[in-house]
Amino acid sequence: MSKNTFDLRGMKILIVDDTSPNIDVLRQTLEPQQYEIAIALSGEAALKVAPKFLPDVILLDIRMPGIDGYETCRKLKENESTREAPVIFISANNETEDILEGFLVGGVDYITKPFQIQEVVARVETHLKLQHLIKEHEAKRLEMKQVATELLKKNNRLKETMEQLKSAQKKLIQSEKLAGIGRLTESMCHEILNPLNIIFGVTQAMEMERPEDENLQKDLASITEEIKRIENITSALSDFSAQGEISLESVNINQLIQQILEKQKSKGRLDSVKVNQDLATDLPDSLLDTQLMQQVFVNLVNNARHAMEENGTLTVSTQFLAVNENTNQISSNGSPVPQGLGHLRVKFSDTGKGIPPENIGKIFDPFFSTDPEQTGMGLSISHSVVEKHGGSITADSDGEKGATFIIDLPVVHRDAQA
């Protein structure tokens, strides 16, 4: 590499020597090259100066009073900040032993006294060039490392975004499919209810025509019962498919729960049940579809009531969880759930017969019911409603000690709405 490719001006040289004439000669030799030069008159002084001055090359006399050049070199190599600076030993003679010892303690070169000016200049320049190259290389390495880290971060962010997009896309497809199924269901229900009404009418007419025929009356009663069952199923299916867009309004969930419990009590549906309310006082209002959420809570109250004998206890609690654990959540309609507002947790715990482990994975499936009189749509509707709000509903049951349903809903305010 040609001399011109390096600009060594301003590079730092530390001269360590106890003899002024030597220092003068070295200084006069090196100063014209426009290096920055520092002087230390002993090994001890060198150890103090070097970590502050951070030389690119050290010229180190071997024979000095106090700690000699070898010891000074050893110590310089022990210190992290001076370890990399190349040491050129200054030897009074060129005896092989001296030179060898110098290399052993970490020196990279040597010059001999009396100084040959051109030799000194050449050796110093060679080591400065090397240092220059090493530093340049190190700077490039760090730069590359930084670029690589940045790229890695960007790549990870990209991966995360891709995952989110994929899951949003999946949910969108799912909700599109659901909407299609919903429309189909709606018209099916309609088509079923029309002939069913006719059958019901004919059954009633036959009941009135032949009141004396007991067998016939029995058969007609069971037909009527089955008609009611089909009606229930179709109306539950209709409810399920009718949940298109949700209509949000700012609601206090505590009030909603209290209204429902009052209503259920006034209808006599909680006569045999003790109801405990443990409602949080710091609950923020949130945007919810009141009607749909009411439907969810009524389903949970009904289920608990069905599961309990006389004297059961239903405990309803609410809680505000300030930090949203489900970061980067995407709601079932594909839009991201606003972050940072925390979420509401509503728990319904009962002392009923509990849910056997083999059923716990099925209870949110449409039409799953352990009661032949029921449609088995309550929990699947509830699940879909909660999902539409960007929340989750889970069930927990410890054998026969009852069941607990936990609903988590993100707190959403009007200004945070997408």
Ligand SMILES: Nc1ncnc2c1ncn2[C@@H]1O[C@H](COP(=O)(O)OP(=O)(O)OP(=O)(O)O)[C@@H](O)[C@H]1O
């Ligand atoms: N609190 C509960 N304790 C014990 N089992 C429960 C409880 N809630 C739900 N289950 C079980 O989950 C099943 C499904 O509940 P879901 O509400 O979907 O349907 P259902 O109550 O049977 O009928 P529907 O609500 O449509 O009238 C129930 O049949 C019951 O076996």
Ligand SMILES: [Mg+2]
């Ligand atoms: Mg139910």
